[in-house]
Amino acid sequence: MKQKIINKIHHVAIIVSDYEKSKDFYVNKLGFEIIRENYRIERDDYKLDLKLGDCELEIFGMKGNPKRLSRPEACGLRHLAFKVDCIxxxxxxxxKKGIETEPIRIDEFTNEKMTFFFDPDGLPLELHE
Known part of the structure; x- marks a missing residue:
């Protein structure tokens, strides 16, 4: 048996264009818990550490970053997926919170229900049942 060198994913980090808007989205609309929130003077940015279950999400609020390419898709993070009980x-x-979702579809490989919605910067977020 091959020895495991990595245990699990600790966190995912994203850069956002509007820190307050993204903080509201992830905390107040999606229900992430704030672990830490820091303003870094030397970088003139915010770093927000959030928790959902046993996974963490880091949000970096920076100014002047280029927009994310979604179409055509660029290399890098494609989307974040959240496991749900009832999609x-x-x-x-x-x-109800003003977040639009795509129609439910069936994942052709797992045969499970799934759909997508987007964060304030257009990052695709998936719901997977």
Whole structure:
């Protein structure tokens, strides 16, 4: 048996264009818990550490970064996916909060329900049942 050298993913980091808008989206609309929030004078940016279950998300609020390429897709992070128990209920809650979602479709490989929505910078976020 091959020895495991990595245990699990600790966190994912994203750069956002509007720190307050993204903080509101991930904390107040999606329910992430704030672990730490820091302003870094030397970089003139914010670093927000969030938690959802046993995974962490780092948000960096920086000014002047280029927009993310979505179409055509560029190399790098494609999307973040969240596991949910009932996709219809989660979609209903997101829609109540003004977050639009794509129609539900079936993942051709897992045969499970899935859909996408987007964060304030257009980063694709997936719901997967």
């Amino acid at each position: 219809e209920e989660v979609i209903k809650e997101l829609n």
